Amino acid sequence: xxxxxxxxxxxxxxxxxxxxxxxxxxxxxxxxxxxxxxxxxxxxxxxxxxxxxxxxxxxxxxxxxxxxxxxxxxxxxxxxxxxxxxxxxxxxxxxxxxxxxxxxxxxxxxxxxxxxxxxxxxxxxxxxxxxxxxxxxxxxxxxxxxxxxxxxxxxxxxxxxxxxxxxxxxxxxxxxxxxxx
Amino acid sequence: xxxxxxxxxxxxxxxxxxxxxxxxxxxxxxxxxxxxxxxxxxxxxxxxxxxxxxxxxxxxxxxxxxxxxxxxxxxxxxxxxxxxxxxxxxxxxxxxxxxxxxxxxxxxxxxxxxxxxxxxxxxxxxxxxxxxxxxxxxxxxxxxxxxxxxxxxxxxxxxxxxxxxxxxxxxxxxxxxxxxxxxxxxxxxxxxxxxxxxxxxxxxxxxxxxxxxxxxxxxxxxxxxxxxxxxxxxxxxxxxxxxxxxxxxxxxxxxxxxxxxxxxxxxxxxxxxxxxxxxxxxxxxxxxxxxxxxxxxxxxxxxxxxxxxxxxxxxxxxxxxxxxxxxxxxxxxxxxxxxxxxxxxxxxxxxxxxxxxxxxxxxxxxxxxxxxxxxxxxxxxxxxxxxxxxxxxxxxxxxxxxxxxxxxxxxxxxxxxxxxxxxxxxxxxxxxxxxxxxxxxxxxxxxxxxxxxxxxxxxxxxxxxxxxxxxxxxxxxxxxxxxxxxxxxxxxxxxxxxxxxxxxxxxxxxxxxxxxxxxxxxxxxxxxxxxxxxxxxxxxxxxxxxxxxxxxxxxxxxxxxxxxxxxxxxx
Ligand SMILES: Cc1ncc(C[n+]2csc(CCOP(=O)(O)OP(=O)(O)O)c2C)c(N)n1
Ligand SMILES: [Mg+2]
Numbered sequence: 238x239x240x241x242x243x244x245x246x247x248x249x250x251x252x253x254x255x256x257x258x259x260x261x262x263x264x265x266x267x268x269x270x271x272x273x274x275x276x277x278x279x280x281x282x283x284x285x286x287x288x289x290x291x292x293x294x295x296x297x298x299x300x301x302x303x304x305x306x307x308x309x310x311x312x313x314x315x316x317x318x319x320x321x322x323x324x325x326x327x328x329x330x331x332x333x334x335x336x337x338x339x340x341x342x343x344x345x346x347x348x349x350x351x352x353x354x355x356x357x358x359x360x361x362x363x364x365x366x367x368x369x370x371x372x373x374x375x376x377x378x379x380x381x382x383x384x385x386x387x388x389x390x391x392x393x394x395x396x397x398x399x400x401x402x403x404x405x406x407x408x409x410x411x412x413x414x415x416x417x418x
Numbered sequence: 419x420x421x422x423x424x425x426x427x428x429x430x431x432x433x434x435x436x437x438x439x440x441x442x443x444x445x446x447x448x449x450x451x452x453x454x455x456x457x458x459x460x461x462x463x464x465x466x467x468x469x470x471x472x473x474x475x476x477x478x479x480x481x482x483x484x485x486x487x488x489x490x491x492x493x494x495x496x497x498x499x500x501x502x503x504x505x506x507x508x509x510x511x512x513x514x515x516x517x518x519x520x521x522x523x524x525x526x527x528x529x530x531x532x533x534x535x536x537x538x539x540x541x542x543x544x545x546x547x548x549x550x551x552x553x554x555x556x557x558x559x560x561x562x563x564x565x566x567x568x569x570x571x572x573x574x575x576x577x578x579x580x581x582x583x584x585x586x587x588x589x590x591x592x593x594x595x596x597x598x599x600x601x602x603x604x605x606x607x608x609x610x611x612x613x614x615x616x617x618x619x620x621x622x623x624x625x626x627x628x629x630x631x632x633x634x635x636x637x638x639x640x641x642x643x644x645x646x647x648x649x650x651x652x653x654x655x656x657x658x659x660x661x662x663x664x665x666x667x668x669x670x671x672x673x674x675x676x677x678x679x680x681x682x683x684x685x686x687x688x689x690x691x692x693x694x695x696x697x698x699x700x701x702x703x704x705x706x707x708x709x710x711x712x713x714x715x716x717x718x719x720x721x722x723x724x725x726x727x728x729x730x731x732x733x734x735x736x737x738x739x740x741x742x743x744x745x746x747x748x749x750x751x752x753x754x755x756x757x758x759x760x761x762x763x764x765x766x767x768x769x770x771x772x773x774x775x776x777x778x779x780x781x782x783x784x785x786x787x788x789x790x791x792x793x794x795x796x797x798x799x800x801x802x803x804x805x806x807x808x809x810x811x812x813x814x815x816x817x818x819x820x821x822x823x824x825x826x827x828x829x830x831x832x833x834x835x836x837x838x839x840x841x842x843x844x845x846x847x848x849x850x851x852x853x854x855x856x857x858x859x860x861x862x863x864x865x866x867x868x869x870x871x872x873x874x875x876x877x878x879x880x881x882x883x884x885x886x887x888x889x890x891x892x893x894x895x896x897x898x899x900x901x902x903x904x905x906x907x908x909x910x911x912x913x914x915x916x917x918x919x920x921x922x923x924x925x926x927x928x929x930x931x932x933x934x935x936x937x938x939x940x941x942x943x944x945x946x947x948x949x950x951x952x953x954x955x956x957x958x959x960x961x962x963x964x965x966x967x968x969x970x971x972x973x974x975x976x977x978x979x980x981x982x983x984x985x986x987x988x989x
Contacts, residue, residue, distance in 0.1 A: 263601070267547065268536070268539070271539065275540055311728065313728055314728070314729055317723075321723070321725055322601070326600050326601040
């Protein structure tokens with residue numbers, strides 16, 4: 238089974254089903270990411286992706302969105318151990334089926350006259366936007382579902398020279414669903 | 419009031435009621451050693467920073483108060499990593515203060531710089547790098563709060579030299595809010611529903627066992643445990659970390675479970691229908707092969723740390739609580755198992771068949787280590803504190819000493835740190851000077867930290883050390899004998915090198931030796947008369963002695979090996 242497909246794209250999320258999204262509010266202190274990464278490493282928990290940014294207006298807290306592999310360890314263990322980190326303030330666990338997940342992809346693609354049209358098709362299909370252009374290349378961005386980003390990434394594989402970056406996902410519960418704390 | 423950061427640090431320790439700090443100075447911590455001269459706090463100058471850490475642990479285990487150690491940056495800090503790791507494994511409350519190079523030099527590979535907060539991230543409950551002198555009181559108050567509440571553990575405070583040298587306006591946090599720990603919630607409200615489900619399981623149990631772990635001591639729940647056990651008549655086992663939580667002399671006590679546990683304690687767990695874990699963590703040294711551990715039992719798991727639930731063993735009911743509160747709640751609900759007569763009859767039969775035994779001591783040959791321990795015990799005042807190293811001697815001490823009260827067994831459990839014995843005994847004696855403190859040590863362990871006897875002599879800390887000198891890294895030898903076809907690899911130490919008596923004397927201690935039964939009794943008597951300086955006794959013991967019972971690593975507890983003297987007796 239997959240996460241719920243996004244209706245406007247109709248694509249399937251290829252992340253393994255057992256992934257879980259932990260939205261972790263942490264104190265914005267030196268070393269806090271190392272504490273989280275170190276904990277996952279020493280306990281053998283796998284991370285698919287990790288995104289971090291300041292939360293709220295002040296600089297006091299950050300939000301770390303971690304997509305964890307719940308095959309590598311029971312989710313209860315991962316949450317329990319994470320919660321023991323003193324700098325971790327709150328953890329909400331959003332199950333993939335209740336999650337609205339989004340991710341940002343940007344890519345610069347070298348093009349020539351021959352393949353520019355097909356690139357423009359791909360961009361239009363994916364609902365991506367062009368953010369920079371010059372004579373030889375195009376930079377596009379897509380803010381979409383992880384599945385949508387996967388799809389675009391695959392479509393761009395036919396181009397010889399692509400530089401592509403993804404942020405890792407952030408997530409909120411769907412309206413009417415709640416995260417378990 | 420304006421103070422230097424160093425003065426504020428010492429004053430903060432005074433505010434916390436610290437009476438003693440174990441440590442050794444150096445460049446980065448130098449500023450803090452100056453105001454120490456004018457402080458009421460006693461400082462004990464160790465000979466190696468590992469000693470400071472283990473002393474602080476021994477102090478904490480004997481008194482229930484946090485142990486404090488202070489060392490310099492770089493090698494001073496790395497030398498105390500082993501005790502920090504040890505305290506982390508055993509949930510011992512420690513506050514360790516390390517000097518650090520000046521803030522501006524951090525990250526430049528400055529002289530004696532090391533990233534001690536990075537190094538200890540995985541083996542502390544928490545650590546801090548203090549950024550300004552004004553923050554020192556908060557860091558100290560928070561460190562003590564973290565070390566001593568919830569599941570206790572070691573906390574490290576790293577203080578750069580410029581921070582201790584700069585000025586601050588004295589203040590001290592008066593509320594927990596001021597500690598600024600928004601993510602720290604050490605206690606959860608008792609879950610009434612979980613209690614009700616636990617009570618329901620207890621009420622139908624026919625073969626229950628109370629599996630008592632170190633958390634029972636940490637939550638000072640011995641009185642509640644005694645009351646609960648006596649009311650419900652349930653059998654009790656105490657793990658290596660919980661020795662002393664329930665009196666060994668009590669008829670409901672089956673002793674220690676695990677790899678070298680009592681036959682009856684191990685077997686009662688295997689056959690029980692309800693295992694009530696009280697602050698224990700299903701360590702592999704207790705469970706043996708996990709799928710075979712107490713395979714027919716339901717489990718009630720009481721722990722303050724919810725991450726322990728379902729980590730090793732599925733809990734039918736998990737109660738997040740300190741042990742005392744949970745036991746009181748069980749009592750309040752009058753949780754009572756079924757009639758246990760048949761269960762006790764079975765237990766008594768096991769006890770009768772497989773008591774703890776060892777070979778008869780011979781009058782001419784080498785001493786039996788178990789006999790030495792019993793001989794010391796026979797002449798020891800009640801309340802004597804026992805510390806030990808790690809190895810066979812540790813297992814024999816745990817098996818043959820009779821522990822009657824909390825804080826009398828000072829031992830390295832989760833980490834199994836050789837060399838723990840001598841310094842931890844010193845720390846225990848500092849914390850409880852009115853008690854006699856014996857260290858039951860191995861010859862291998864003694865050689866790892868013996869230099870702290872110089873500290874003990876210099877500081878007037880008269881501990882007694884019994885070296886069970888079997889000339890071997892005995893526990894490793896035992897494994898090589900039993901599991902590696904007697905191929906002994908790098909385990910021989912020699913009984914005579916070093917000369918323990920001369921070494922003791924060189925360190926200002928009394929050195930004694932016993933090679934036969936008569937000498938054994940004589941030296942114990944002599945040692946008991948000495949109360950002003952440390953005493954070291956070199957007991958020459960038989961290296962072929964092995965610790966039994968034994969469950970081989972990874973084997974099922976059903977396959978427990980009893981002492982050879984008991985083999986052939988039908989189970
Ligand atoms: C620091 C450390 N190194 C190695 C070990 C592995 N080890 C466990 S017991 C033991 C032998 C201990 O020898 P000794 O102190 O003489 O005690 P005995 O077993 O002979 O009573 C060793 C080497 C350990 N536990 N700790
Ligand atoms: Mg030995």
